[in-house]
Amino acid sequence: MIKQGTWLADTFLSTNPDINFGLMAIPLTNNAEETKLMVSSSTNLMCVNKNSEDLDAALYFVQWFVENAQTYLVELGNSAPPYEGVDTSSLSALHQDMNRYISDNMAFDGFGWEDWPSGFSEDLLAPIQAYCAGQADAEATNDTLTEMFYTRLD
Secondary structure (H helix, E strand, C coil): CCCCCHHHHHHHHHHCCCCCCCCCCCCCCCCHHHCCEEECCCCCCCCCCCCCCCHHHHHHHHHHHHHCHHHHHHHCCCCCCCCCCCCCCCCCHHHHHHHHHHHCCCEEECCCHHHCCCCHHHHCHHHHHHHHCCCCCHHHHHHHHHHHHHHHHC
């Protein structure tokens, strides 16, 4: 088991084309119904600056890309497009699992740290390093991180 994503499908398949593999959600609570798959959205694949000097050309290109997602994202890029109406049935088992979690409303978008209070990303480094170095146990590390998190919320 590894914690990765659909981008590893080609690596697995190049090593073993007959591999039986898939994605699974990681339980974050004791309630099985709350277990969802983290899906990092690719809806930010392209964006256009509204103040672009070539706004019409940029919008034309984005529209062309969306219309050709089947070719460039699925067939050539082995990637699941963030657009409806694209046939993704040729993609790997990892993509099929991801699509199933999304269609079953069992996925969430984001990594989680987007919701952390400002500065917590830096705060957690020392306690995590101490834990990894064997200088703190799991309970003490959890307590320290919890206190730091709530202090940042104040």
